[in-house]
Amino acid sequence: MPSLVSYIIVSAALLGIGIYGLSVKRNAIRILFAVELIVNAANLNFIAFARYMNPPTVSGQVIVFYSIAAAAMEAAVGLALILVAFRLNSTIDVRKLNKLKG
Amino acid sequence: MDLSVPPDITFVVLTTVTLLAAVMALQAKELIYGAISLAISFIGIAGFFVSLDAPYLAMLQIAVYVGAVVILILFTIMLVRREEADKDEAGETGESAAGLWLAGLLAVSIAGIAALAGPNLPATPPPANLPVSELGPVLAGAYPVPLIILALLLSGALLGALVLAKVDR
Amino acid sequence: MVNLPTTPADILPFIIAVVTSHTFITLVIFPGFIHLTIVVMFLTWYERKLLARIQLRIGPLYAGGPGGILQPIADGVKLIFKEVMIPYKADKPLFLGIPLALVFLGALPFAVIPFGQHWVIANLDVGLVFVFAVASLFPSMILIFAWASNSKYPFLGGLRSLFQQVAYEIPMWISALSVVMLAGSLNLVQIVNAQQKIWFIVPAFLSFIVFFIASMAELERLPFDLPSAEPELVAGWFTESSGAVFMVIFLALYMKLYLMSSLITVLFLGGWWGPAFLPQPVWFILKALVVATIIIIPRGVYARLRVDLLIKVGWTRLLIIALANVFITVVLLSTGVLSAWGL
Numbered sequence: 001m002p003s004l005v006s007y008i009i010v011s012a013a014l015l016g017i018g019i020y021g022l023s024v025k026r027n028a029i030r031i032l033f034a035v036e037l038i039v040n041a042a043n044l045n046f047i048a049f050a051r052y053m054n055p056p057t058v059s060g061q062v063i064v065f066y067s068i069a070a071a072a073m074e075a076a077v078g079l080a081l082i083l084v085a086f087r088l089n090s091t092i093d094v095r096k097l098n099k100l101k102g
Numbered sequence: 103m104d105l106s107v108p109p110d111i112t113f114v115v116l117t118t119v120t121l122l123a124a125v126m127a128l129q130a131k132e133l134i135y136g137a138i139s140l141a142i143s144f145i146g147i148a149g150f151f152v153s154l155d156a157p158y159l160a161m162l163q164i165a166v167y168v169g170a171v172v173i174l175i176l177f178t179i180m181l182v183r184r185e186e187a188d189k190d191e192a193g194e195t196g197e198s199a200a201g202l203w204l205a206g207l208l209a210v211s212i213a214g215i216a217a218l219a220g221p222n223l224p225a226t227p228p229p230a231n232l233p234v235s236e237l238g239p240v241l242a243g244a245y246p247v248p249l250i251i252l253a254l255l256l257s258g259a260l261l262g263a264l265v266l267a268k269v270d271r
Numbered sequence: 272m273v274n275l276p277t278t279p280a281d282i283l284p285f286i287i288a289v290v291t292s293h294t295f296i297t298l299v300i301f302p303g304f305i306h307l308t309i310v311v312m313f314l315t316w317y318e319r320k321l322l323a324r325i326q327l328r329i330g331p332l333y334a335g336g337p338g339g340i341l342q343p344i345a346d347g348v349k350l351i352f353k354e355v356m357i358p359y360k361a362d363k364p365l366f367l368g369i370p371l372a373l374v375f376l377g378a379l380p381f382a383v384i385p386f387g388q389h390w391v392i393a394n395l396d397v398g399l400v401f402v403f404a405v406a407s408l409f410p411s412m413i414l415i416f417a418w419a420s421n422s423k424y425p426f427l428g429g430l431r432s433l434f435q436q437v438a439y440e441i442p443m444w445i446s447a448l449s450v451v452m453l454a455g456s457l458n459l460v461q462i463v464n465a466q467q468k469i470w471f472i473v474p475a476f477l478s479f480i481v482f483f484i485a486s487m488a489e490l491e492r493l494p495f496d497l498p499s500a501e502p503e504l505v506a507g508w509f510t511e512s513s514g515a516v517f518m519v520i521f522l523a524l525y526m527k528l529y530l531m532s533s534l535i536t537v538l539f540l541g542g543w544w545g546p547a548f549l550p551q552p553v554w555f556i557l558k559a560l561v562v563a564t565i566i567i568i569p570r571g572v573y574a575r576l577r578v579d580l581l582i583k584v585g586w587t588r589l590l591i592i593a594l595a596n597v598f599i600t601v602v603l604l605s606t607g608v609l610s611a612w613g614l
Binding site for chain 2: 012024037
Binding site: 141 | 362395396397400401403404405407408410411414415418433437456457
């Protein structure tokens with residue numbers, strides 16, 4: 001079994017990939033991919049800590065249970081928003097969706 | 103990391119698959135390939151959950167993420183198609199470099215803090231005793247309020263998504 | 272684990288030890304690879320014969336042996352020699368790779384389904400959730416395959432199939448919830464062991480009906496077969512597949528049929544329990560074949576259901592009946608009516 005530090009490093013790497021996608025990509029759906037990756041990184045972190053605590057607790061798994069459900073909801077609503085934005089503007093390039101600015 | 107002990111082969115394979123699929127999800131030219139890579143990355147994370155003695159959550163992750171969120175994403179990709187909308191762009195060079203620096207610094211700083219705190223963190227897991235039947239009583243007994251709030255949130259999100267995506271005839 | 276051979280004289284005992292180990296026998300022979308292949312091929316012949324007799328025909332007759340029993344092999348050989356036509360600008364890797372993934376996912380849950388007290392490949396503690404998690408991957412594969420065919424009819428068929436399968440997953444999960452409450456575990460071996468005195472079809476009759484109808488919808492069998500309806504959609508989501516691709520998809524569909532029949536047997540019909548004059552796995556296979564027969568027969572009898580009515584039934588009526596059965600199960604368990612049978 002690898003040490004807890006290895007799991008934290010994997011989780012941090014996923015977080016980094018997610019933040020790169022979140023800040024650089026123009027396509028709204030790619031940004032959603034990045035958000036899901038960040039949530040998954042956090043879930044992995046929770047489960048790793050819940051396992052390595054002494055004695056192992058089940059609260060970490062409960063938190064991830066809620067997190068998975070909440071992330072699924074957020075993905076559904078986010079995708080509905082992307083659909084509506086596409087219908088009104090014919091584009092999902094987030095640099096062009098700036099009518100609220102200024 | 104202690105290198106006198108050979109690294110766990112399962113851990114190495116899972117890490118490679120997950121991180122590679124995550125990168126491919128963002129960098130693939132076609133959005134659908136990106137969605138499939140994202141699904142593979144989710145399955146990798148489910149593999150991590152199994153190796154960390156959380157099999158029920160691993161199955162839940164596959165059923166919810168790969169079985170529902172990825173379907174939603176595929177659906178939206180198919181409905182939001184234009185001729186040039188899928189040619190992916192990395193942004194201007196300046197911006198992608200800034201993104202790499204930001205993400206890199208964040209990830210390295212977190213990993214660095216973890217590695218520095220390494221000697222104080224457990225290196226081998228304590229003997230496990232987390233049967234699946236323990237999850238139920240904790241959910242319903244110790245955390246009933248979040249459970250009800252989650253149910254209400256789910257109904258609200260469902261109705262919201264339906265109302266948003268409705269087409270007025 | 273066995274010792275690896277170090278000298279040439281050790282190789283034969285090593286091979287014998289591996290071949291007679293429990294893992295190898297369950298994985299390759301029964302209930303693994305060889306048994307699955309034979310039963311799936313038998314099911315294709317069985318369906319054609321059964322439907323033929325319902326429709327006052329004879330069915331396969333000439334393909335060797337009595338009653339055309341080698342017909343599946345003849346079909347396989349014919350399909351292998353046909354040309355695999357890939358539509359213009361279709362996505363080639365996905366088009367060729369997804370049918371294989373479908374077969375893989377159709378066979379994967381058999382790793383946890385117990386055919387006897389010890390005839391199980393992997394006795395997972397979360398076996399039932401594993402089967403449902405894998406079953407939830409099918410709709411997305413079908414959608415991707417339909418999109419990769421780059422053609423109208425498969426895409427419409429794929430969308431309809433997606434809606435239908437997603438709509439009927441929920442009543443399935445909730446009716447399995449009643450079974451889990453009665454058995455007290457997610458482990459499939461323990462669920463069957465809890466049915467030693469009474470099969471769960473008796474206290475959970477409503478959820479048996481819901482699960483049965485939902486599995487017929489998941490398998491896209493008549494009367495739920497609009498995704499592959501001929502007058503409307505040519506052949507639905509596998510219109511563009513021909514030759515070896517079609518053969519692989521065909522195998523995947525029949526593997527899913529056997530999977531659903533086995534799952535119904537495990538959850539409701541008492542698995543392998545039966546009078547002791549036949550060995551346990553034989554009882555299991557007999558019960559699974561009876562369930563498969565009842566799933567196949569409506570294809571020759573009923574008319575097709577319109578797709579919006581079909582989806583409405585899944586989301587509203589079946590869901591309510593499944594929830595009602597959960598309530599009934601809770602009442603039965605808390606009043607201790609079932610304690611005579613050890614539940």
